[in-house]
Amino acid sequence: MHLVVCLKQIMDPELPPGDFRVDAQKKEAVRGSANLVISVFDENALEVALQLRDAAGGGKITALCVGPESAVDALRKAISMRADEAIRIREEEFPALDAYGTARLLAAALRKLEPADLVFCGREAGDWHGAIVGGLLAGELQRPFVSLMAGAQRAGDLFVLRRQTDEGWETVECAGPAVISVTNDDANQPRIPKVKDNMMAFRRQIPAWGAAELGINAAEINGPNAALEFASLGIPKSERQCQVIGGESVEEKAARLAQKLADLHVL
């Protein structure tokens, strides 16, 4: 069983609002002192893959990341969590990638890595929240796409997936090979690596593939999303004024809050 997990390295999404700035010219967030981390749902995806492999008692997990040199850290993190292989796709060779371009790069890498039974993505990246690369990748590879998975199990030739829906949960059976996207769940909280795995990962060389290795023409990589004009990026202002409900005792505060709720016609 070969499982491939696509990871994205992003600026720490939990950067406090007070430290968050945008560069209106470059139309991106200013990194400042923020760390780079694996996009959180991608870590959930890796965890689901790890659990699936461990339950099967064997198999291989390859972590893939389209990113700059710094993305090696994200891939090392994946190795420290016990992914077997990691490959970086040199983003620097493909400036201004759109979602189609990213999906096509991943698809090209996957063709080199075949056979892959399941390809995992996070439900969306924690910076741009696109939630589209997984579906586009499935399209590129002409494979079924199942999104918002919390967990996966193997049953013979089929994968049994647990999907989050608006109503609750669905169990989806899917024949491999397929592309699935993973959402967070308490069952797929990313594991903390053991220290020896951390140190092993630190020494690991991470191969990088570029246009030459992937047999791709960098100029033609982008798709229709590149035609969208990115007009502006700004920080919205909140103008609500909060009325603090005070009181001498909890009971008094509670009585006033109840009155407030009645005034709002929600009681």
Place this chain on the structure above:
Amino acid sequence: MTPTREVYFNIEHIWVMYVLFAASLAIFARGWYGLWRRWRMGQPAARTGPLGARLGRALRQVFSQQTLLKRYRAAGIFHALFFWGFVVLFLATTVVFIHQDLGIHIMQGWFYLIFQSLIADLFGAFAILGILMAFGHRYIYKAKRLKPDTRNDATMLAVILVILATGFIIEGMRIELTHDAWAAWSPVGRAAGAALAGRLSMEAMRGLHRAVWWFHAVMVFGFIAWMPYSKLRHLITSPANIYLQNLGTRGALQPLDLEKAERLGVSRLEQFTWKDLFDLDSCTECGRCEVNCPAHLSGKPLSPKALILDLQKYMHGMSMDAAGAAADADAPSPLVGPIIHEETLWSCTTCRACMEQCPVMIEQVPKIVDMRRHLVMERAEFPDDLQAMVRSLEARAHPYPGAQASRTDWMAGLKLADLAAEPDAEFEVLFWVGCAGALNKRNQEVTRAIAQVLTRAGVKFAVLGREEKCTGDPARRIGYEFLFQQLARQNIQTLDRFKVKTVVAACPHCFHCLKNEYPQLGGNYTVLHHSEFLEKLVADGRLKPEGGEQQGTVTYHDPCYLGRYNGVYDAPRNLLGDAQGAPPAEAEMNRANALCCGGGGGFSFMEEKSGTRMNQNRARQLLATGAETIGVACPFCMVMLEDGVKSVAGEKALRVLDVAEVLEQRTRG
């Protein structure tokens, strides 16, 4: 006639005694050999030298019985009584040996009268008194800390009592039978003899003397033989353990060489150092650790005493063949889990009360951290809350998952030298704010108060702003040495880059870590807690706490990492005293005995899952002083006690203020 006595008066076939003695010594030696083999399984530790320094300190501590007399004075007194009784009787027996067996006749003259007769007689009596008090303490007063298993104690005490009592009976009968001219020098023995003389004929007494003499001898040899197999072994191991005490920096955990270490932490008993194993056999089961343990007092599954005794029992029962076998790092631990439950290890606040209390200097906290290291670094198994904390430390270098504040929020409206923004700013001292002081809303107020007071005193200080990272203390205490060293190295680099020499830290955990643990990694700075630095500013007249409002009556809660770990008890009290014009009221447990607020060792980031709440227990003690304000000097204590006070006594019961806030109010112009 030279005062002396006949050694084997009325005793025949004395060779039998030598045979019995040799047999008891053989059993004794065999027992110790077994223990020694077990200690030897442990890893190396530099705890034997320098001889002079250690011996001097140990003799002083052992012979003064100071660790016992300091607390639980009654128990300390009776222990001192039989300790000194034993010492004197042992010396007296040695004198007999030298006199009789070596033929060096020292047991005569004034020495015989004063030491061998009077002193030995009186100290024997003291020992009996001590034993009786010990019985009373256990079976009449029923001291909680001595439970469970007092049956062994009863046998032990009874044996000692019988030995001492029969000793006096033999002496008394010898005095009667020999019409000893020096009887007045042995008042207790003479009294025993006189009591018997009226009831027995001389012939009967002669026979009885012989029988009791042999009985006494057998009891003594039995006692010797029994020693290594029971807690009586502490007669030897406890003083030895005091000799082997940690002479290094108090409270600094041993660093691991992560590059070279084959194992990270302790998953098998033999991975402890030999000194750790020796600790286990030094325990006297006195329970002082347990009754001062915040975890035990709040019903958590940790008792430092039970922990040591469980380890001891496991060590004694261990097959020596299995020990030392090269263990696969991934093999399940026979120790952590089966013998010491994970939940036990996650109940410790590392408050050090157990180590402070232990009269024989057993080191419980490092053992707990060693086993935590195994859980965290080798197994990556630890409570979810702490995993969230670790993730936050890794991604954001602070232990508060979900924190919405930034490290510079508290500075709003203050004019400060922020080195992250102005790297060339000049400064004399670096104000180390700490994550709690920067990110926790309540403690931001304390941070502002400190900055304001420093400004008022005209101190040229700077802060690291966004360049400051967690010192790594929470990581280290939960056993994540790897993460601790990463964070510490980054901070040392930053501090060295700004050529920092003096650091004033607002958090005792940061303070301890910077002061006592960073030197292990090459970070050497003069580190002061803000209470120490502010006290000095007041003493130097740079701050005059004369204005503003007073706080009414104040009590003070000692933070573990300021008090027990670093011995800073007076500076915060003096600050409160200066500000109030009267020393703070003392709570039920204070200074070195202070009860932990429940916020250390990772607990500030973890829910208490069992028992009662530690912070409420401490809040009750502080509320009982009747003070209107609780003075604290630690951001964790602040959060814990504010919450504790509110839960116990309601919203507006009383204020919890940092000593710096009290000073800030009193130095307003």
Place this chain on the structure above:
Amino acid sequence: MKNVVALLIAAPGGLRRTEAEVLSAGRRLADGLGGTLAAVILGAAETSWDGDAAAYGADRVVRVEHAGLAEYQTEMMVEAARRACAALQAEVCLAPSSTYGLEMAPVLAQKLGAAVVTDVIAASGEAGQVKITKPVYGGKANSELIARKAPLVLVMRARSVAVLERKAGAAAETSKLDVQLDAGLAKSRIVERKQEASAGARLEDARIIISGGRGLGGPDGFKLLVELAGLLGGTVGASRAACDQGWVPASWQIGQTGKKVAPDLYLAVGISGASQHLVGISGAKHIVAVNKDEKAPIFETSEAGVVEDYRTMIPALIEAVKKHRAAQGK
């Protein structure tokens, strides 16, 4: 760009708010572009939605009926949608604002060769261009995109679109599109469906939501919220932190990656107010917060707040509400 298509996945019962939102967004776009709005209803059997779709502004209603669309299945649904879009020469296609819509959108876009944007909170048309507003960085920033080229696939964020007033009696040209779908397309199949037990209405439809976060400290705190919700006729939600800890089911999650909600009252208890969470409640009419940290950012977004520990506050509030009701009843 003139031809706007709103995709609706048929479901039992009447047209729901989710569909009304998609139609309303489509109507506004079509008006801005000077074009028309076609509603495409994908399903296995006839629904009662034709009239409703017209009432919310559809100029045309196209029913795509096929037995293979009875159960949602991505590849089948996408293929049916692709055929409908081709037949209608769709230039802007609005996918449903649901987890299914989110799943279909990129796959459909790939087949149509379309640009695709999800989680859109505003889309307006003017002079042949579509202006798109999409929050990014967990709601800390908004991005503005302009699409000049068709085709374009959009997914509007649920509960971010104001529903148009329903025009009863509005008529639309209704037709049926026959499609042949190869059942072999379906590589996955739903074998079980489980509705998560939640007291009260669905979060998306709830009028009152009592929501808890990390500050609750554990699953027990939620029992108090459930009690309060029961009293107020509300539904209990949660922040991601609480769901990730396993204190409550993941389906209770509200925020960037959870449910988007638009209740009349959102009572946030022990929720600090990270931007990722606020994203999910921007549609709430009134936000009220209970938090013991007076500086928690949630207060900046709330119109009223109480600084108090929920452990004492919620029981007191339950009592106060009962008392208030009793007084009203007199």
